[in-house]
Amino acid sequence: MEQTAQSKSQYGMVIDLDRCTGCGACMVACAVENNVAPAEQKATDRTGNTWLRVYTVTNGEEFRDLDTVFVPMGCQQCGTHTPCVSVCPQNAVEVDHATGIVAQIPQRCLGCRYCMAACPYHARYFNWWDPQWPKGTESLLNPDVAPRMRGVVEKCNFCHGRLHTARTKAAAEGKKGIEPGDYIPACVESCPSQAIVFGDLADESSTVAQLSRSSDTFQFLPGLGTAPKVSYHSAREWVRKMAARVPTA
Amino acid sequence: MKITRRELLTFAGGSLLGALFTPIPWKLLDDSSIWTQNWSLIPGLPRGPETFTATRCALCPAGCAVRARRIDGQPVTLAGIPTDPFKNGALCPMGIAGHHLAFHPLRLRQPFAFTGKGPDATLVPVGLDEIVSEVARTIQDLSAASMPGSIAILDQRPGRAVSGMYREFMGMCPQGTYIVPPGAEEPTLATLQRLCDFNEALPCFDLENTGVILSFGSDLLDGWSSPSHTAGLIRNRNQNGLNLIQAEGVKSRTAHQANTWLPVIPGTEAALALSIGHVIIRDGLHPREIEKGLSDFQTYKNLVAGFPPDATAAVTGIAAQAITTTAHAIASGPSVVIAGCNPAGGPFDHATETAIAGLNLLVGNVGRKGGITLRARTPSAEASTVPAVALANVPDHSIRLLFVDGAESGNIFPASLLRRKLTPDGGTVVLMSPYLSPRSAGADYLIPSPAAYESMEEISTRSGASRSSFALSLPLLSQPEGTVDPVAFLAKVAEQAGLPVPGLTSSEACLKQRAHDIWASKRGSLTAAADSAVTPVQGMSGEEDLWKGLSEGGCWIDGEEQRASTTRRSILGSITPGHFQPLTAPVKPAPGTLKLMAFGWRNATMTASVAPVLSKIFQESHLRSLGGKVHLNPSTIAAHALVDGARVSISTQSGTVTADVVADPAIIPGVIHAIVGPSPNNAAPTDQPEAEGLLGLCVVGADGTWRITEATIARA
Numbered sequence: 001m002e003q004t005a006q007s008k009s010q011y012g013m014v015i016d017l018d019r020c021t022g023c024g025a026c027m028v029a030c031a032v033e034n035n036v037a038p039a040e041q042k043a044t045d046r047t048g049n050t051w052l053r054v055y056t057v058t059n060g061e062e063f064r065d066l067d068t069v070f071v072p073m074g075c076q077q078c079g080t081h082t083p084c085v086s087v088c089p090q091n092a093v094e095v096d097h098a099t100g101i102v103a104q105i106p107q108r109c110l111g112c113r114y115c116m117a118a119c120p121y122h123a124r125y126f127n128w129w130d131p132q133w134p135k136g137t138e139s140l141l142n143p144d145v146a147p148r149m150r151g152v153v154e155k156c157n158f159c160h161g162r163l164h165t166a167r168t169k170a171a172a173e174g175k176k177g178i179e180p181g182d183y184i185p186a187c188v189e190s191c192p193s194q195a196i197v198f199g200d201l202a203d204e205s206s207t208v209a210q211l212s213r214s215s216d217t218f219q220f221l222p223g224l225g226t227a228p229k230v231s232y233h234s235a236r237e238w239v240r241k242m243a244a245r246v247p248t249a
Numbered sequence: 250m251k252i253t254r255r256e257l258l259t260f261a262g263g264s265l266l267g268a269l270f271t272p273i274p275w276k277l278l279d280d281s282s283i284w285t286q287n288w289s290l291i292p293g294l295p296r297g298p299e300t301f302t303a304t305r306c307a308l309c310p311a312g313c314a315v316r317a318r319r320i321d322g323q324p325v326t327l328a329g330i331p332t333d334p335f336k337n338g339a340l341c342p343m344g345i346a347g348h349h350l351a352f353h354p355l356r357l358r359q360p361f362a363f364t365g366k367g368p369d370a371t372l373v374p375v376g377l378d379e380i381v382s383e384v385a386r387t388i389q390d391l392s393a394a395s396m397p398g399s400i401a402i403l404d405q406r407p408g409r410a411v412s413g414m415y416r417e418f419m420g421m422c423p424q425g426t427y428i429v430p431p432g433a434e435e436p437t438l439a440t441l442q443r444l445c446d447f448n449e450a451l452p453c454f455d456l457e458n459t460g461v462i463l464s465f466g467s468d469l470l471d472g473w474s475s476p477s478h479t480a481g482l483i484r485n486r487n488q489n490g491l492n493l494i495q496a497e498g499v500k501s502r503t504a505h506q507a508n509t510w511l512p513v514i515p516g517t518e519a520a521l522a523l524s525i526g527h528v529i530i531r532d533g534l535h536p537r538e539i540e541k542g543l544s545d546f547q548t549y550k551n552l553v554a555g556f557p558p559d560a561t562a563a564v565t566g567i568a569a570q571a572i573t574t575t576a577h578a579i580a581s582g583p584s585v586v587i588a589g590c591n592p593a594g595g596p597f598d599h600a601t602e603t604a605i606a607g608l609n610l611l612v613g614n615v616g617r618k619g620g621i622t623l624r625a626r627t628p629s630a631e632a633s634t635v636p637a638v639a640l641a642n643v644p645d646h647s648i649r650l651l652f653v654d655g656a657e658s659g660n661i662f663p664a665s666l667l668r669r670k671l672t673p674d675g676g677t678v679v680l681m682s683p684y685l686s687p688r689s690a691g692a693d694y695l696i697p698s699p700a701a702y703e704s705m706e707e708i709s710t711r712s713g714a715s716r717s718s719f720a721l722s723l724p725l726l727s728q729p730e731g732t733v734d735p736v737a738f739l740a741k742v743a744e745q746a747g748l749p750v751p752g753l754t755s756s757e758a759c760l761k762q763r764a765h766d767i768w769a770s771k772r773g774s775l776t777a778a779a780d781s782a783v784t785p786v787q788g789m790s791g792e793e794d795l796w797k798g799l800s801e802g803g804c805w806i807d808g809e810e811q812r813a814s815t816t817r818r819s820i821l822g823s824i825t826p827g828h829f830q831p832l833t834a835p836v837k838p839a840p841g842t843l844k845l846m847a848f849g850w851r852n853a854t855m856t857a858s859v860a861p862v863l864s865k866i867f868q869e870s871h872l873r874s875l876g877g878k879v880h881l882n883p884s885t886i887a888a889h890a891l892v893d894g895a896r897v898s899i900s901t902q903s904g905t906v907t908a909d910v911v912a913d914p915a916i917i918p919g920v921i922h923a924i925v926g927p928s929p930n931n932a933a934p935t936d937q938p939e940a941e942g943l944l945g946l947c948v949v950g951a952d953g954t955w956r957i958t959e960a961t962i963a964r965a
Contacts, residue, residue: 019484021470021502024866024873028342031865032326032349035294039864041930048869056871058914063882064512066500066914070872090278107279131291134861136352138292139323147291189328192339192480 009177010079010100010202011158012229013188014211015072017239019195020054022070027052029190030074033159035147037131049125051075051156052187059238069239072187072196074156075123076220076228077102083226084115084124092153100201100229101158109152116153120221121228124155158198159185180206201229218243297321303330303778303802305708306344307701307722309659309852310406311475312708313337313344314778317725324348324702324725329477334776334804335718337711339477342866343852349860350701351726355685357697359731372685372695377733380679380694385745387650387677392423392746399424402652403667407434407637408627409707410759411736414751415654416635418739421748427635428643431953432660435474435712436596437588440606441621446817450623454713456482458619460490460582463525463575465518465597465605466497466589470506472659472851473589474713494575496521496567497589499848499922500915511575515844515920516957517565518588518597520832521572522604524561526611527553528576535580536613543610543820552826555833563835566917580612583619591956592660593849593925593944598954600828607820615818625807627710627717629766641953643670654735655682655698656706661854661925664691664941665903666949681735686855687941696733703728705757708804719767720804721760761796767805768792778802838919838959843885845901845960847944849925854944864929873926877942879962880913880922888918889962896965899923901946901958907965908943921960 030036030052039048052074059067078084082102084093092108093115095101104124116124130150133141141147144161148154166183170176180199188198199208211217217233220243234240268274302317306327314333317324327348329339340347360377363370391400400422402415407429419425438452445452456462456479462469469479482491483506495507498515513521529535530550540546558569565572579586588605590596597605614620640662648671668691671678680692683700706722740754753759767773767786774785775798786805789795799805838844850873853859859867866872874880879899881891891897893912898905899921908923916922923943947955 024342027865028345031862032346038861039868039930043869045870050865050869053870054872068505134352134354137349139295140325140348141294142325143294143320149291192477193484
């Protein structure tokens with residue numbers, strides 16, 4: 001772990017919106033990997049808990065000229081002025097400077113939801129109900145991720161359990177850092193279109209670093225100056241303009 | 250020193266204030282949080298050794314490769330295997346949570362029977378022996394010809410080794426009929442089989458080498474054949490040059506990814522296909538030898554002469570230039586033309602299927618690399634004297650006793666199609682399924698068969714694949730007590746009814762028999778799951794080697810190529826030009842009516858077919874709609890004085906159902922896009938199957954299709 005910390009990684013991803021078909025495999029893989037419980041019967045899109053959510057956005061045209069883009073939106077892992085960190089009264093949100101990952105610590109969270117109000121990407125979710133799985137499914141939970149209790153906020157952490165596993169493996173093999181292929185979040189692994197590329201942005205030679213600098217790659221709400229580590233790619237101009245538009249009430 | 254009361258209180262107050270600045274409060278907060286995380290409402294996590302198993306998903310016929318991470322033997326996460334030799338190495342959302350299905354709240358764990366029929370029917374647990382006796386007595390009565398009607402089995406996933414046993418069983422029964430459901434076969438290939446004589450070979454799509462795919466509503470990226478395979482082809486189109494043209498009246502996920510989208514008015518697809526044929530013949534784009542090779546070329550030529558692009562544009566909504574461009578695209582090189590079959594909307598009518606599939610014959614795709622090629626059958630597959638009969642072709646009111654194999658085909662059809670095949674009193678229906686589902690409502694007996702990953706299941710050749718294959722989905726979970734193997738159940742029934750007992754009395758025995766047949770044929774090779782090593786079957790020392798390799802997640806792929814040596818080819822088959830007469834001019838719908846079309850997502854057309862965690866995409870987000878919702882174009886909503894989210898009543902001649910409106914600009918105006926989907930966390934009582942809902946509104950035509958139904962909509 002110490003060896004990885006010294007390497008000062010900045011994990012991030014680039015999502016190719018022109019490839020995403022909106023199948024939802026990433027959302028389900030995320031929930032299974034991170035032990036996010038199925039919805040309570042009364043849950044809706046406003047009260048549900050999806051660490052990663054795929055939004056459908058259209059260009060607003062009529063049927064024959066309609067164009068749609070599917071936008072997978074999880075925590076953008078803001079690099080500067082991280083809004084959720086600054087508002088949390090409990091220090092339940094921390095930026096791991098060794099990885100750049102914004103971590104949520106449910107044990108500290110008191111459920112005030114200031115962070116949800118502050119997050120410009122709507123990427124945080126409150127546990128309105130006790131997590132419940134159908135009887136018997138408990139034995140199928142991922143042992144690397146502790147289920148969270150009711151009353152706390154949750155969010156994407158780039159499958160931190162997988163990072164720990166990769167670190168353990170690297171340590172066991174006597175390596176200084178983890179191999180890129182050993183740490184892949186569940187959403188990246190599950191995407192049938194291979195629309196998500198993940199890696200270390202600090203490694204200039206990595207695919208993700210190169211993609212993040214390529215043309216037609218952009219970030220959502222760049223005007224806020226939050227320096228997200230999740231970038232998107234689309235050759236369609238209206239999609240790029242949409243990403244820069246700050247929604248109004 | 251004397252301590253005053255004031256000093257004591259000051260000290261206590263100061264200590265208390267000071268304590269707030271120490272780690273103690275944080276520690277208390279942490280401890281209480283940790284305690285609440287471990288209370289009884291938070292499940293404990295499994296512990297034990299970590300292992301990985303290579304297997305296959307058996308939720309639908311695609312049979313995608315799966316790498317299961319197991320803790321103490323229990324699967325905790327499933328992921329695709331990108332190096333899969335079938336190029337089938339990514340999982341759909343249902344497949345990712347496939348291991349949760351065994352614990353579905355609607356899981357059947359013991360045999361049940363319905364007392365009575367209809368809404369007042371009650372589900373009561375019964376012993377398996379009691380059901381076996383009842384069913385055997387019915388067979389004996391039918392054998393004695395004291396009761397009218399026949400015995401039949403509906404095989405939801407034909408082509409498996411167990412399907413052979415089902416046929417054998419039907420061969421023993423009096424008037425036994427082996428039935429396959431609509432959409433069980435790829436419609437275009439089934440149509441081509443009707444139009445051509447391929448002898449013993451089976452037609453298939455050579456997608457790897459094709460240049461153009463013209464798809465009429467096939468959900469290539471959302472369930473058709475193997476979505477991960479087609480997603481790979483489309484993803485790499487910059488390298489392979491693939492041109493995807495999607496003709497569909499909804500901007501579906503496949504339409505979004507297509508190079509060209511043709512928003513054809515639903516119901517006019519045949520006109521579009523014939524107009525494309527018109528351009529091909531008019532511009533001389535077809536190979537000249539086709540004119541002699543097709544027995545009815547002149548009839549076809551005369552037919553398509555009535556569908557010039559300019560006139561057809563008004564009928565189909567597709568511009569004449571787009572029709573011409575499409576015709577030139579599919580005739581420019583190897584291409585495949587595919588007619589779609591929505592998992593809930595079912596196949597096109599036969600005339601439309603013929604018009605679409607015929608384009609493959611017209612441009613010379615059949616037998617051409619990159620077009621429609623042929624593959625040999627899997628050894629022993631369907632080697633039975635009992636023919637497969639399409640459900641639509643079974644005479645109405647002819648079935649007295651029906652067995653339904655509950656294996657998931659991924660598709661669904663209206664219950665009315667099945668009901669009308671039963672004798673007027675409803676006959677006796679035995680459903681062998683792991684779950685209580687809408688299908689259970691019409692059953693008399695429910696036999697709890699093993700769920701996904703609870704038993705060894707066959708992954709046979711996926712629809713349209715260019716090579717035959719055989720692999721196994723390995724059990725990862727133990728079966729609950731009370732689960733019954735369908736093959737063993739039928740063997741018991743046969744024994745009690747005094748019929749000859751089938752040679753194979755368990756599903757696993759059927760699989761071993763097929764492995765034996767493959768080994769005996771010496772065809773093909775086995776690709777190991779662990780290292781992708783390829784071993785020819787011919788080089789194996791015994792059939793045990795093949796079975797061992799299959800049991801370790803390996804897959805057999807046939808090496809035999811077939812040539813298209815057809816002796817008979819027709820482009821229209823039994824379809825006459827009169828079938829297309831109504832499409833020569835635009836048809837205006839009756840005032841106030843809309844076209845109701847059922848839409849589903851493969852493997853997600855019933856509540857019990859999806860794991861509860863699928864609520865992430867169906868309930869907790871707007872990515873997919875729950876069953877019971879209807880999508881309408883905003884202009885359709887405005888025209889009927891409705892609003893987004895309104896509760897509406899939809900009526901057809903089959904009845905009235907209430908639903909919620911969703912405004913969706915991706916739907917063509919004038920169409921009710923009725924979602925036949927799941928409700929992952931439905932509140933339906935587990936002792937009563939839910940109603941069929943919107944699918945029940947669809948009117949099934951004489952040819953067994955239900956794609957478009959005239960409907961009216963009004964505020965509820």
